[in-house]
Amino acid sequence: MKVGFDYQIFTLQAFGGISRYYVSLVEQLKSMGHSPRIFAPYHCNEYLSNVSPLTVDGKRIATRNSKLMRLSLPINQMLSNSRMKSWAPDVTHETYFSMFKPSRRSFPTVLTVYDMVHEKFPEEFSRWGNISVRKRMAVERADHVICISESTRNDLIQAFGVDESKVSVVYLGFDTFADVSIKTDSPESSRRPYLLFVGNRAGYKNFHGFLRAFALSPALKADYDIACFGGGAFTVAEKELIHSLGLSEDRVRHQGGSDKILGDLYSQAAAFVYPSMYEGFGLPPLEAMAKGCPVIVSHSSSMPEVVGEAGCYFDPHSIEEMSAAMEKVVFSPSLRQSMVSAGYNRLQKFSWASCAEKTMDVYTQVVR
Structure with missing residues (x-):
């Protein structure tokens, strides 16, 4: 045809x-x-x-x-x-x-x-x-x-x-991106463990809510950083919010670049957080699963339909619920491993x- x-x-x-x-x-x-x-x-x-x-x-x-x-x-x-x-x-x-x-x-x-x-x-x-x-x-x-x-x-x-x-x-x-070899001297391997945010950050993408949920947890602030990929450099308003929450720009960093870099970030993240209020489909959770990254995701619009049983869900309107979901996943190695396995199984649908x-x-x- x-x-x-x-x-x-x-x-x-x-x-x-x-x-x-x-x-x-x-x-x-x-x-x-x-x-x-x-x-x-x-x-x-x-x-x-x-x-x-x-x-x-x-x-x-x-x-x-x-x-x-x-x-x-x-x-x-x-x-x-x-x-x-x-x-x-x-x-x-x-x-x-x-x-x-x-x-x-x-x-x-x-x-x-x-x-x-x-x-x-x-x-x-x-x-x-x-x-x-x-x-x-x-x-x-x-x-x-x-x-x-x-x-x-x-x-x-x-x-x-x-x-x-x-x-x-x-x-x-979904795309799996280029396979990467994680070397002990790579820039990411020398950093603290981090939670990953991908894509645009304005409005319904709920980046501000994500920052507040992260900052709400003393344990997350003590042990983890935030890495953001894409969406352009931080705005003045975003920088002001980061500082007002007691975070610093070396702990909340922005990264641009190729699909290979994004694949590397997924591979090394403690978890991928997707706090969006609305998505028509949502490819990033599938991309994260393909790189063995646990997915913490809002329970709204198409997300449950796409992520299924492989994600840890929260109400995107609740800062407390989002914070608790992040703590639940990153501080439980056994849960993270079971989520990774569930993610690989879920990918067979797409x-x-x-x-x-x-x-x-x-x-x-x-x-x-």
């Missing part, structure tokens, strides 16, 4: 979970004998450099100038539509929520909805782009919608009044191969 993917997310993301999802899906579809092609005339995405040139119709603009990339959207839309129409796919997959109405097509369209966070927490997002409005329009024009969890599917149907028969659930796979197979079922359904 010929499957065309549009330019959108590859113009918006240099890195990120959504573009990684599509690249992984494309690679799996190719291995299954299908013919996927990404139409991204001018993009900024790093992952596409690892995809066969025959699969990507476009070239990378090495720039961090988000304004320039936004200006390229109308050009990408026009060229992508034209080139895709000439290629004549059996089905197209829109990779985000376009502000442009696509030209009339003779082939069916599938859309993936990743979460309903803009609808759940509208006060945390700029009105620029009207993402919620664009999402609704994209959902209405799609022939079928994929959601990445039952939680997201339920939220979508409730918020937009979508016909249940139009929405399917396809779970994501793979990019399974994601591609179930996505193909959706494509076949809409092509009939």
Whole structure:
């Protein structure tokens, strides 16, 4: 089957979970004998450099100038539509929520909805782009919608009044990252044991709650540090909170870098803490499990659905409960080991191969 993917997310993301999802899906579809092609005339995405040139119709603009990339959207839309129409796919997959109405097509369209966070927490997002409005329009024009969890599917149907028969659930796979050899002279091995936080830290991600829960425990403060990966350098407000809680920046450190570095951090962490108020799926817990890292996670939205029995849960609104969950895990070697084993078992439920197979079922359904 010929499957065309549009330019959108590859113009918006240099890195990120959504573009990684599509690249992984494309690679799996190719291995299954299908013919996927990404139409991204001018993009900024790093992952596409690892995809066969025959699969990507476009070239990378090495720039961090988000304004320039936004200006390229109308050009990408026009060229992508034209080139895709000439290629004549059996089905197209829109990779985000376009502000442009696509030209009339003779082939069916599938859309993936990743979460309903803009609808759940509208006060945390700029009105620029009207993402919620664009999402609704994209959902209405799609022939079928994929959601990445039952939680997201339920939220979508409730918020937009979508016909249940139009929405399917396809779970994501996960990445194990490069294997690393932990040497005794590595930078991390010489540090104190630490709890790991990954990704963006603002608003509903509940980083401030995590800091307060950590600082609430004298035992955690005495024996553990915090490592944060991604999400940019600490803001002034975050630094002020760190100091106000009696912590210091050498005990709460930020780390950026490659997937290999992230894999290293997962491998060496005492536990991974995921305090988010809401997630459409949540890949980091699976990534942590794959590196043998115990997962301490909030009991909200899709997290129980994804993590299952492999996590130690807490109410994200309760600082005391979060603090107690962290103490419970890090100070019990036997519990940590049983959680690691449960995590490896849980991973068998998720793979990019399974994601591609179930996505193909959706494509076949809409092509009939």
